[in-house]
Amino acid sequence: MDTSLFTRPFTYLPVRPKQQNHRVGSPLEEHFINITLDDTYDALSARNHPGNKIGPSEEWRKHCSSNREDTDTFLTTMLREKYPDYSLVVTDDWQVTILNLEGVAWKPLDGVELQTHVAFIAPSRRDQSGQVARSIRFGGFDLWWKEERFIVFVASWSSGFGITTQHFILKEGKDETASLGLLMAAGYQSGQIGDSVLVFNDGYWQNDYALWEEIQKADWKDVILSPDFKQQIQSDVKNFFASETVYHELGVPWKRGTIFLGPPGNGKTISIKALMKSSQKPALYVKSFRSWMGEEGSMREVFNRARREAPCLLILEDLDALINDENRSFFLNEIDGLENNDGLYILGTTNHFERLDPGLSDRPSRFDRKYTFALPNRDERVQYAQYWQRKLKDNKHVSFPDSLVEKVADLTVGFSFAYLKEAFVSTLVSMVGAHDVQFEKVLVKQILELKKQIGNSDTMPILGTTYSF
Known part of the structure; x- marks a missing residue:
């Protein structure tokens, strides 16, 4: 096996309606291949397919430049003609990422031009640089899995209101068993939740x-x-x-x-x-x-x-x-x-x-x-103040005696936990960069300001957390 094989994560654009391209909060980088420019130079410069006057990439380019035809049928027919001694399994399941399957090793196929689109993926934080990634439009790959060799082509094209991506799995001989096993393993892996939460939004599931x-x-x-x-x-x-x-x-x-x-x-x-x-x-x-x-x-x-x-x-x-x-x-x-x-x-x-x-x-x-989950009662407000007391016990700028715990509980009648949290957070923010300020005075001031915002008064009822069956 060639020692230059790729085993790193490799993902590409899925088959989804075009509306999906505009989802807010979607981790765009998961839909692109993650390879360096050096990895693709040889594949991008390849033009001639061994043993054929016209290689698969040239056939693909010719097809995409002509009047619209049935791309699925075209690719299937073309690959059967160029690999007559191979079985062919075709799938268009966008959730299957064969090149990402655990245990798979692969490299770009000799003589097949890797056609990709380049996109900038914005960073998740502004102190990061982001990255440039490629999505596959057409590519062929030598692939090894469980000591079996496969040839896998990936093609992606516009279709109606969406994008279609298909995988073409070629295996020497007429037996499709190994190819179906590869597809089954890739499909099973892509459906696992793993260390993530499965989130449904805009009609799609996504591993978060x-x-x-x-x-x-x-x-x-x-x-x-x-x-x-x-x-x-x-x-x-x-x-x-x-x-x-x-x-x-x-x-x-x-x-x-x-x-x-x-x-x-x-x-x-x-x-x-x-x-x-x-x-x-x-x-x-x-x-x-x-x-x-x-x-x-x-x-x-x-x-x-x-x-x-x-x-x-x-x-x-x-x-x-x-x-x-x-x-x-x-x-x-x-x-x-x-x-x-x-x-x-x-x-x-x-x-x-x-x-x-x-x-x-x-x-x-x-x-x-x-x-x-009702508004916290006095005992729960005491517990919450004690929670912050423990968090701030090692802060030399904060004095948080037990008497302040009781005072906070008495002043915050009718506060939700969210408002209680805001009182402490806004207090600490106000103290940043300030000199000669007392934690207790600032905290009480913030509580009184929040009471004005919610129209609160000491006559509001004290509500506790209850449950029913």
């Missing part, structure tokens, strides 16, 4: 590795809620995933629906992150059902994938925005219709529980449990 890393930072110790409340949430999820046999013995569907409700800023999101980490189950997160396939098509895709990944967590944030009069009936059928939803723990959140249709909020077997 950055979100997974953020979730790994979550810790129930940092969730300032009633100990009994936190324990109930954790036990509910843990017991569900551990009780498959019990559900089946009782003859009831092994599924669960839970709603986290209450005003914003009171711990719903951080609790979800902690649950996603502690459950150690695949997590699927839905941002929106709106897409090119329509909301019902998106719902079908979401639940089909969730059933495939079960047992898993399916997170539906802001239920009141996701579900409307037009799609509600279809959504309810997906939850408790004829399909098998075994292993699905569906966790929905809402800041406006009163807006939910009774078919969602009150009907048994859909969302069975509801946890209310």
Whole structure:
């Protein structure tokens, strides 16, 4: 085997409708090959295909310059003619990344020009430089996998309202078994969630590795809620995933629906992150059902994938925005219709529980449990102040006595956890670069300013965190 083979990650533009090119927040770099310019010089300068007067790249260029034809049929016919002693397997599954398959080694095919498009990928932070990457339009590769040699062609072209990308797998002999095994392995690997959260948005699933890393930072110790409340949430999820046999013995569907409700800023999101980490189950997160396939098509895709990944967590944030009069009936059928939803723990959140249709909020077997994340009571405000007291104990510029803990708890009646956090963060920001300032005075000033913003007063009721079944 040639020692110059590539084994580094290699990805390329998928088959997606053109709308996908404008998705916000999509990690664009995942859709491009990651090779240096030096890697491609030989392939880009290749023109002559050994043993043929006209090589595959010339045939491809000729085809693309002519009147529109059936590109799939053209490429299939052309490759069969040029490799008559090879079997040919053709796939157009954009999720399959054969060149990225673990254990694969490859190099550009001699005599075939590698035709690519170049794009600048902006950095994730402004102190980074970004990178230049190439996407494949046409290329051929010598590829080795499990001691078997393959020739793989990749072609991408405009088709209707989208881009089509196809892989053509050639194997010497007429037996397609090895090629199908290669395709099966690549397809299986591309469908794995791994160390990521599977996020659905604009009609597509995407592995979000950055979100997974953020979730790994979550810790129930940092969730300032009633100990009994936190324990109930954790036990509910843990017991569900551990009780498959019990559900089946009782003859009831092994599924669960839970709603986290209450005003914003009171711990719903951080609790979800902690649950996603502690459950150690695949997590699927839905941002929106709106897409090119329509909301019902998106719902079908979401639940089909969730059933495939079960047992898993399916997170539906802001239920009141996701579900409307037009799609509600279809959504309810997906939850408790004829399909098998075994292993699905569906966790929905809402800041406006009163807006939910009774078919969602009150009907048994859909969302069975509801946890209310209300404004923190005094004890929880004390806990939150103590949390910051511990964080700042080694800061020589901050004096945080126990008396200040009590004072903060008394002054912040009606504050959400988000407003409590803002009080501490804005205080610390105000102290940056300042001289001879007292932490307590600045903190109290910030609290009073925030009370004005939310129209607060000491006569507001003290609300606690509750849960219902």
